[in-house]
Amino acid sequence: xxxxxxxxxxxxxxxxxxxxxxxxxxxxxxxxxxxxxxxxxxxxxxxxxxxxxxxxxxxxxxxxxxxxxxxxxxxxxxxxxxxxxxxxxxxxxxxxxxxxxxxxxxxx
Amino acid sequence: xxxxxxxxxxxxxxxxxxxxxxxxxxxxxxxxxxxxxxxxxxxxxxxxxxxxxxxxxxxxxxxxxxxxxxxxxxxxxxxxxxxxxxxxxxxxxxxxxxxxxxxxxxxxxxxxxxxxxxxxxxx
Numbered sequence: 001x002x003x004x005x006x007x008x009x010x011x012x013x014x015x016x017x018x019x020x021x022x023x024x025x026x027x028x029x030x031x032x033x034x035x036x037x038x039x040x041x042x043x044x045x046x047x048x049x050x051x052x053x054x055x056x057x058x059x060x061x062x063x064x065x066x067x068x069x070x071x072x073x074x075x076x077x078x079x080x081x082x083x084x085x086x087x088x089x090x091x092x093x094x095x096x097x098x099x100x101x102x103x104x105x106x107x108x
Numbered sequence: 109x110x111x112x113x114x115x116x117x118x119x120x121x122x123x124x125x126x127x128x129x130x131x132x133x134x135x136x137x138x139x140x141x142x143x144x145x146x147x148x149x150x151x152x153x154x155x156x157x158x159x160x161x162x163x164x165x166x167x168x169x170x171x172x173x174x175x176x177x178x179x180x181x182x183x184x185x186x187x188x189x190x191x192x193x194x195x196x197x198x199x200x201x202x203x204x205x206x207x208x209x210x211x212x213x214x215x216x217x218x219x220x221x222x223x224x225x226x227x228x229x230x231x
Contacts, residue, residue, distance in 0.1 A: 033211075033215070033217075035217035039153075043223075044203055044221035044222060044223050044224060045145075045203070045218075046221070047208070047218065050208060050210055050219070051210060057219075088152065090153070091215075092217045095215050096169050096170070096215075097158070097215050097216065099153040099154070099155070100152070101152050102152050
C-alpha cells in the first residue's frame, strides 16, 4: 500500500501567518490523485483540495494545493482563527485508499 | 444541500454484530459511489469500504474482509455497513462519505461526510 507521511506533526502559527503543510508518498500517486481534508474537534473531515490543486466547493482561496508525484503541499496563505485544526492528506491513486497521519495546526 | 446521516452504532461485545446505516439526501444517490471511513479515538482516518453507484462493485480494506459488508439500497437512498465478528480494534467513529465524481473506482476521495456513528467494542 502507498504510505503517506505528513510533516510537521504539529505546526504552531499565529493568525495572519502563512502555513505550509507537507505530504510525501512512498510511491508516485500521479499528478492528480491527492486530496487534503480539514478536521476540527468533534466534527467530520471536510474536503479542501482534490486533484492535488483544485479547491472543493465553498473552500476559500487562501487554501491552495500543489505538488506532483510523491511530494505535495497544502498552503494557507493568511491564517484565520477558524483554520486551526487537523489536516490530512489522502491518496486515491491506488487501492487501498490511504491517509496520512495528520498535521495539527495550532495557535501559537 | 447534501446531507448524510449515520445511525446504528453502539456498544457491542467482541464477536458481536451491528448494522450501520447512512441516509442520504440532497443529491441523486444512485449517481455516486459511497464509502465508509473510520477513526479510532484520538487517531487518524482509515478507509474501510467503498461501493459503486449501482452497488455492483464493492471493495474493503484488508483488515475487515470477510467480517464487514458494504451495501446500498438506491430505492431508499441508504448506505449500509454490516459489521460482524467485531474486535476491540474496530472501536471507532464510522463516517459515511460520498465518493467524489472526480475520482475513479476503486479508489475515491470523498467530497461530503456525515457526522459519524460511534461503534464501541468492549466486554
